[in-house]
Amino acid sequence: MFQFVEKRRWYFLLSAIIILAGLIIMGYSMVTTGSPFKVGIDFTGGSIWVVQFTEPVEPQTLLAAVEATGYPGAEVTNVGNAQTLQVKMNQIGQSQVVQLQNDIQAAFPGNTVTTLQFNSIQPSIGSEVTRAAFLAMVAASLVILGFMVIAFRKVPNPGRFGASAVIAMLHDVLITLAFFAFMSLFFGWRADALILTALLTVMSFSMQDTIVMFDRIRENQPKYRGESFSAIANRSVLETIHRSLATQLNALFVLFAILLFGGVTMREFIATMLVGLVSGTYSSLFIAVPLLVGWSERDLLGTKTKKPVESTQPSLAS
Secondary structure, three states: OOOOHHHHHHHHHHHHHHHHHHHHHHHHHHHHHOOOOOEOHHHHOEEEEEEEEOOOOOHHHHHHHHHHOOOOOOEEEEEOEEEEEEEEEOOOOHHHHHHHHHHHHHHOOOOOEEEEEEEEEOHHHHHHHHHHHHHHHHHHHHHHHHHHHHHOOOOOOHHHHHHHHHHHHHHHHHHHHHHHHHHHHHHOOOEOHHHHHHHHHHHHHHHHHHHHHHHHHHHHHHHOOOOOHHHHHHHHHHHHHHHHHHHHHHHHHHHHHHHHHOOHHHHHHHHHHHHHHHHHHHHHHHHHHHHHHHHHOOOOOOOOOOOOOOOOOOOOOO
């Protein structure tokens, strides 16, 4: 039988390397830009201008035209089709939008420009959303911890189940942030409100998988009293891994399809959530359960030598 939990120090080391690399990148970004990653106008404030052309226009072509009119640092993406584009730029007024549309029309003669939408976003909105998301994460962690303590009250040390689940969930958040920080530094990705949505979604998926495995450990403890806790946990992982992978792979396949064939405007959001869900699947198997075992056996890294314990399960020969 494959021993998942006995190799836990290698799982912890891999996660530590990824998280540490992400923290270094975020620290470098904080020093150079004042933020752990590049942020969009949802946090800095600015304007969103959605325009439609009668003929297809490449985003880079429109970006060059917008910058030529005196608006550097804009972001241009397609919205729905090749004729409709979204421009994110620094804060401008209604009169400036009219002038900008006239300038863009002059840059694309014969290709009529129509303004579909114009919105201004205040910097306070981004800070309010960030604060709400942070409070939601804290509240979710406390509620989950309380729920696990109540649900697992009949097993020894139920608080360990709850704390291990919360730590695994925070592990997934840090892995997701590390990925986004890397993409922001090297590929110019900018954080917006959708990234916060991705983090909250990752938290829910991570916790769901972990609770399933912990519940099987709780069920198996009375059945195999003669086995060590690590043996019971390993048995429980093997019994639930097929369900875990089937559930998570279904979601991953859908996200991967959206990433390949969906719109450009959602690509960063979907890619971030995809990485978070992969981390959630990994953490349930290789972080949450091994952490619980290491805590329960007072051997976090699995370095102590253990005497083999005979299983109480009847042999197949009998």
